[in-house]
Amino acid sequence: MxxxxxxxxxxxxxxxxxxxxxxxxxxxxxxFYQGSDSRKLEQAVSEYLASDLQSLEAPAYETYLEREISIQGDESRIHELQRFQELQRDNDEFWLALSLLMDREFYRYLESNQDVLWSVRDRARWNEQRSPIEANYIERLSAFQLGLVPAELSxxxxxxxxxxxxxxxxxxxxxxxxxxxxxxxxxxxxxxxxxxxxxxxxxxxxxxxxxxxxxxxxxxxxxxxxxxxxxxxxxxxxxxxxxxxxxxxxxxxxxxxxxxxxxxxxxxxxxxxxxxxxxxxxxxxxxxxxxxxxxxxxxxxxxxxxxxxxxxxxEPEADEQDARFTSGYGQAMASLGRMEFDLARHQFEALRGHYPDRPILLEHLYQLAKLRPDLPEYRARTIELMNDALARRQPEQMIEVWKEYLAKGEAHQPLGAEDHNRVLFTSLKQHDTKAAEKAFERLRGTGDQLLTVEACRLLVEEFEKLRMEPKARHYRQLLQAN
CATH class of the missing domain: 1.20.1540.10 (Rhomboid-like)
Structure with a gap:
């Protein structure tokens, strides 16, 4: 399962x-790293068979498996014993040798019990021929070099x-x-x-x-x-x-x-x-x-x-978010169509809370606020939309929103010196000197002396670059008067 x-x-x-x-x-x-393991194993088996170590180890392996089954009670070894006996009957030398080489617990058993298993002469031959195979091939396999061996934890x-x-x-x-x-x-x-x-x-x-x-x-x-x-x-x-x-x-x-x-x-x-x-x-x-x-x-x-x-x-995935937005946006637009402006405003505000990166929602809220230019909400939405347009690198929209507010809302809720100053900077970058001069007059009317002086310097520099000396002289005079 x-x-x-x-x-x-x-x-x-x-x-x-x-x-x-x-x-x-x-x-x-x-x-690339483990790819060489098969070659090392083939070389190990080749040397193992050439050394005829199988004649020493195979009988010991059967005894070892029978011991594990009877004394240790390890029933899983029954299948290994049966498979090993089948390989012997089939005379499959390669897989017999591989089984003997790769059973690490059997190898440790041989090391510990060689005095009992073999004569002095056979022990000497086994150590002389088996040790190089271990050192040159088996121990260099990736599993023994970088694998996790409980007996040698590092x-x-x-x-x-x-x-x-x-x-x-x-x-x-x-x-x-x-x-x-x-x-x-x-x-x-x-x-x-x-x-x-x-x-x-x-x-x-x-x-x-x-x-x-x-x-x-x-x-x-x-x-x-x-x-x-x-x-x-x-x-x-x-x-x-x-x-x-x-x-x-x-x-x-x-x-x-x-x-x-x-x-x-x-x-x-x-x-x-x-x-x-x-x-x-x-x-x-x-x-x-x-x-x-x-x-x-x-x-x-x-x-x-x-x-x-x-x-x-x-948060929902993009497709699900789009589907939810489309549904909510459709409901808000339906409210607008029925001229239920308060409900529509609440719906757009709720949508904007979930999807703050969708500028269309702020534009709708701005248009709804513009219905009552005498209320503070219109001023707040205007400043918000101006900042959003500037952040999205749409200076023309920022200046247009500002001009619209001057015509509709400035008489009720005047903008601050910082707002006019931001428009002045943006207008100069856009080479819109008319809007810049208009923003300067509004800024000057707020009474903020520090921002007014700095704006005046910028206008002097701009008109000098444009070689409009009468304008430059006018703002130099204003600068001296301040």
């Missing part, structure tokens, strides 16, 4: 760059093992789940915090795996622990919110809606159950369980501080 969250779609206008970067890194490591391998994989099926499966979960969690946390949380979940997952595999020489590789951390973070972020999950059971699949956090015990219980009852599958179930707990725990512990979810994460 497979259950994965399916609440969000990818917004390719804002790609999940860290998720894509992690996927690319895993793929490049697999292709800090750097808690990170590096997350980027190694055991084969094409392993890496493809992990990359699919990394993408499905990663783009949502990255959107929620932001790129930097997402990357750190991903790596921390992988490290904690590795520590849990080590705790349940103390002393094991078998390396752990793969991003599944980190990805389980993403699953834990995903459901902790949504909490009790009901979200969609895709599930696959046999040949049947469908969607269900459930509180997000309800999936955590389901996933966790499955991993723990499989750890105890699934047998030898080669899957690190406790690493997955550790990742799930690590991801959820990080969000619960740090969700109100460093790992806080960004507010915009819970």
């Amino acid at each position: 497979l259950i994965i969250p399916a609440e969000n779609a990818v917004n390719w206008k804002r790609p999940p760059w860290v998720t894509l970067g992690l996927m690319f890194t895993c793929l490049m490591v697999f292709l 800090l750097y391998t808690l990170v590096t093992y997350q980027f190694l994989h055991g084969g094409w099926g392993h890496i493809i499966g992990n990359l699919v789940f990394l993408f499905l979960l990663g783009f949502t969690v990255e959107k929620a946390l932001g790129p930097g915090r997402f990357l750190i949380a991903y790596l921390v979940c992988g490290a904690l997952s590795g520590l849990v795996f080590t705790a349940f595999s103390l002393g094991s020489p078998v390396p752990l590789v793969g991003a599944s622990g980190s990805i389980s951390g993403l699953m834990g973070m995903y459901v902790a972020i949504y909490g009790l919110q009901r979200i969609r999950f895709f599930y696959f059971l046999g040949v049947y699949f469908n969607y269900i809606k459930a509180p997000a956090i309800a999936m955590l015990p389901v996933w966790l219980g499955k991993e723990i159950y499989d750890y105890w009852f699934a047998g030898a599958t080669g899957i690190a179930y406790m690493a997955h369980a550790g990742g799930l707990l690590a991801g959820a725990g990080l969000v619960w512990l740090l969700g109100r501080s460093w790992l806080q979810v960004r507010e915009e994460f819970f």
Whole structure:
């Protein structure tokens, strides 16, 4: 049974760059760093067969497996014994040699029990021929260099093992789940915090795996622990919110809606159950369980501080926002058509609270306020629209709004010196000297001496550049009078 969250779609206008970067890194490591592993294994098997070490180790291997089954009660070894006996019957030397070389617990058993297993002469031959194969090939495999070996735990391998994989099926499966979960969690946390949380979940997952595999020489590789951390973070972020999950059971699949956090015990219980009852599958179930707990725990512990979810994460996607805006805008315009101006104003104000970056809403509010030029709201909307036009680099609109206010509202609610001064600066940049002079007269009338003197200097400079000496002389005289 497979259950994965399916609440969000990818917004390719804002790609999940860290998720894509992690996927690319895993793929490049697999292709270019781990790509030499197969050659090393082939060389190891070739030397192993040439040394005829199989004649020494094969009988010991059967004894070892039978011992594990009878004394240790490890029933998963039954399948390994049966498979090994089949390889012997088929005389498949390559796979026999590979099985003997890659069973790390068996190799450690040979090292510890060689005095009992072989004569002095056979022990000497085994050490002389097996040690170089280990040093030159097996120990140089990527899984032993950068994988997480519980018996030889080191800090750097808690990170590096997350980027190694055991084969094409392993890496493809992990990359699919990394993408499905990663783009949502990255959107929620932001790129930097997402990357750190991903790596921390992988490290904690590795520590849990080590705790349940103390002393094991078998390396752990793969991003599944980190990805389980993403699953834990995903459901902790949504909490009790009901979200969609895709599930696959046999040949049947469908969607269900459930509180997000309800999936955590389901996933966790499955991993723990499989750890105890699934047998030898080669899957690190406790690493997955550790990742799930690590991801959820990080969000619960740090969700109100460093790992806080960004507010915009819970906002609807762009298409849904457009649909909602269109619906609300249509209702407000209908109110205008019925001449229900107060209702329309409230509707436009509510829309603007949700969509502050839509300038059309401010323009409607300005037009509604203009119906009563004697009220302070008209002045406030005028200043707001002038500033918005300037911010959107539309100086002509700013000047036109200002001129309109002078004609309709200035007599009731005069603009301030700063407003006229801003228009003067904008007009000079647009080389509109008439508007600049008009703004200067309004500014002068406010009585703000400091701004008036500075504006006068600017007009002198502008008219001198234009070689309009009478105008320049006029403003020089005003400047001297002040």
